[in-house]
Amino acid sequence: MNLKALLERPAIDVESATHPLPLAASLNFDVCVVGGGPAGVSAACAAARMNKSVLLVERNGFLGGALTAVTLGSICGLYRNDGDTYVQLVGGFADRLMQCLNSLGSQYEPLRWLQAVTLPYDAFAMRAALDALLVESGARPMLHASLLDVEVQAGRLNGVIIQTSAGALRMQAEVYVDCTGDAELVARAGGGFEVDFENLQYPTAMFRLGGVDHAAAKALSRPELHRILEQAVDTGFALPRTAGGIFLDHEDHAHLNITKVSTSTGAPPNPLDWSELTEAEIEGRRQILQYAKAFRKMVPGYSNSYVLDCGSSIGVRESRRIEGRYQLTAEDVLASQKFDDGIALCSWPMEEHGRGRSTKWIWLDEGKHFEIPYRCLLPQGLSNVLAAGRCISTTHEAQASIRVTAQCFATGEAAGTAAALALQDDVAPAEISIQRLKDELHLSGSLPHL
Incomplete structure (x- = not known):
């Protein structure tokens, strides 16, 4: 495969393409x-x-x-x-x-x-x-x-x-x-x-944090992180999940799979209903802000972290x-x-x-x-x-x-x-x-x- 040629080829001319649409x-x-x-x-x-x-x-x-x-x-x-x-x-x-x-x-x-x-x-x-x-x-x-x-x-x-x-x-x-x-x-x-x-x-809104101290984050065990996040819940943070997947990347990035999105009744949102899915997308971003704040305040390695980006849609x-x-x-x-x-x-x-x-x-x-x-x-x-x-x-x-x-x-x-x-x-x-x-x-x- 000539990858460079594939990625740098000119745009398709729809009018003259062999198989136009x-x-x-x-x-x-x-x-x-x-x-x-x-x-x-x-x-x-x-x-x-x-x-x-x-x-x-x-x-x-x-x-x-x-x-x-x-x-x-x-x-x-x-x-x-x-x-x-x-x-x-x-x-x-x-x-x-x-x-x-x-x-x-x-x-x-x-x-x-x-x-x-x-x-x-x-x-x-x-x-x-x-x-x-x-x-x-x-x-x-x-x-x-x-x-x-x-x-x-x-x-x-x-x-x-x-x-x-x-x-x-x-x-x-x-x-x-x-x-x-x-x-x-x-x-x-x-x-x-x-x-x-x-x-x-339940679906999840995935997000990435920047400004993470990888050395401190790597030193934190999964059980210890769970304990800290449970403590965060006890102090008032509305965190629906206190364990998840964290992948450290680049020099100071972390990808987090940790939110857990539900409806106002606590049930999983219906992903086939535009109204509930819309509510879920908004709730997912609200949860991201809560987790980012909790990590900054309570989790070692994340005191200077910030939300870098999130997925363009919720993970169903x-x-x-x-x-x-x-x-x-x-x-x-x-x-x-x-x-x-x-x-x-x-x-x-x-x-x-x-x-x-x-x-x-x-x-x-x-x-x-x-x-x-x-x-x-x-x-x-x-x-x-x-x-x-x-x-x-x-x-x-x-x-x-x-x-x-x-x-x-x-x-x-x-x-x-x-x-x-x-x-x-x-x-x-x-x-x-x-x-x-x-x-x-x-x-x-x-x-x-x-």
């Missing part, structure tokens, strides 16, 4: 991916690398979803903790992304955190790297565009209407991949889904989950279950951000992982639609494990590859050869031989 017209592609987060970019690149024409629709002006809009501090789910060592569980697109980040000078080493191993990253470099990988693949990005409506007949999606600032645009494809996180495409097309508004995981962990041809369960996770149609590996714990000021962690044993079946990507009742990312078919508990970034990469790559195979063989995605799919994923490195 005419306004108020109908576009035709082999594959349409809706949602440009980790799953969406991975899916689009996978299908395009198999010589399919691909359109990727994304509502933001950049790719990456939660990675770059929310900012997460680190990539979770890449590695399995084997005690003194660790093993990479997700490769393929993830490997190419890490190589691209390294070529941009954004190189980080895996970091042990609690009983897991994660990979820190820089949010801007991530945006640039995802741009480069998508352009290099040949897939066509369509930013500042949102799903408006769908055309469905007898369980087959015949077209989607995309809203842009210049008006609505009809897009037609043979296969569609829902990577919206909220299963928006599946829901609009009439596919089955589940959502439990009372028991959703859970909303709709599709009803697929198989539903992954907590029992599957804890039993390290393997499947004949396993297309992705995961060892991330069931990490549930529920009620109270603590987070519930249920860890797999060291050296253990489970598989995600391909059937979890197949929405019931829709013949030419796949799903990938945090909205695949799982129970609430299992979703708390598979929703993290690396598994979004892996399910996205599986969905994009499956879409291309379905087109090659002129069959529905549910009818492709599972062995061929697994062979392709092994070849790409997305599914390691373990």
Whole structure:
């Protein structure tokens, strides 16, 4: 990959482009991916690398979803903790992304955190790297565009209407991949889904502090920080969570995943309701100010700190989950279950951000992982639609494990590859050869031989 050339190429001239996007017209592609987060970019690149024409629709002006809009501090789910060592569980697109980040000078080493191993990253470099990988693949990005409506007949999606600032645009494809996180495409097309508004995981407003004394901050243990923040609550600070993830970066920066946003009744906000989501965004920034003040006053290393920035949107962990041809369960996770149609590996714990000021962690044993079946990507009742990312078919508990970034990469790559195979063989995605799919994923490195 000539990364420098990709990043420095001139702007596309829409009038003379080989594949222009005419306004108020109908576009035709082999594959349409809706949602440009980790799953969406991975899916689009996978299908395009198999010589399919691909359109990727994304509502933001950049790719990456939660990675770059929310900012997460680190990539979770890449590695399995084997005690003194660790093993990479997700490769393929993830490997190419890490190589691209390294070529941009954004190189980080895996970091042990609690009983897991994660990979820190820089949010801007991530945006640039995802741009480069998508352009290099040949897939066509369509930013500042949102799903408006769908055309469905007898369980087959015949077209989607995309809203842009210049008006609505009809897009037609043979296969569609829902990577919206909220299963928006599946829901609009009439596919089955589940959502439990009372028991959703709580969202978080991520933020960064500058002016942090790294030496003092590193010397502070997680239990000691928890004790100090509990003391802050006792002295009057309204902190809904007293433990969280803190990643130190650059010379004096810290990325904090510690807020916990609820409605005025204490319930998790409905991420599908614009009113509650608006309230949650405002409440998240209010909490950031409270935490920044508490850290400055009470936490060693933060006396001169200040809010550097925050995510451009709140971090939603859970909303709709599709009803697929198989539903992954907590029992599957804890039993390290393997499947004949396993297309992705995961060892991330069931990490549930529920009620109270603590987070519930249920860890797999060291050296253990489970598989995600391909059937979890197949929405019931829709013949030419796949799903990938945090909205695949799982129970609430299992979703708390598979929703993290690396598994979004892996399910996205599986969905994009499956879409291309379905087109090659002129069959529905549910009818492709599972062995061929697994062979392709092994070849790409997305599914390691373990």
